[in-house]
Amino acid sequence: MNQKKCRFYCYRNTRDLTRIDNDKLDKIKLVVFDMDGVLVDAVSSWKYIHDYFNTSNEKSVDDYLHGKIDDLEFIRRDVELWKINGKPIKMDILEEILSDVPLMKGAEDCIVFLKKNGVKTAIVSAGLDILAKYVADELDIDYVYANGLKTDEQGYLNGEGILGVKLMYKDQTVKSISEKLNIPLGCIAAVGNSCFDIPMFTVSGLSIAFNSEDGCTREAANYVVEGKDLGNILPCLKGYI
């Protein structure tokens, strides 16, 4: 663990990251993509909204990484910060804010190529499901796993989250997809850009660090792809599909 490369406290001190003996790499049948910084050209869908409201969740990030709060409390604290005239906001405001988020260059070509070759695709994101569903629709991605927000009867965010993907435990999501689709872990490739993608790298047959600034993430992956063009991951996959 090389913490010197990271800005934040390393969450891998908090969670148990036992090396899992992943299945042997076989023909790739499914590619799981992180969303933020991979399928979309934005660091984080949560941060995108914080930037809009000029709010910051650094204290929550720190508490979360130290294991002091769980994912749902993290979400609750985020939503608490997003107010207009002191009042909670409606879901459609978030949709409007996120509608600006650009797709990553090459994303469309990448998904088209995979589909043409009979490879299934999934988003595994601890970001917001409203953006993930939009991206999946745009790109024709098969499966979406992300996090949602609950609203009251009038459509205002009530602070509660719908936990689909735990930020520190993306391996659990990949394992459950593997079981559900009956695709061995060795036939899954994972593409991610941050240290929170390392757990899914660990369980997948093949892993690609995409445009990652983070040393730990790069070291944990089988392939490192530089730059912001998702089409450049295809040469890494071509030998396995």
Ligand SMILES: [Mg+2]
């Ligand atoms: Mg990311």
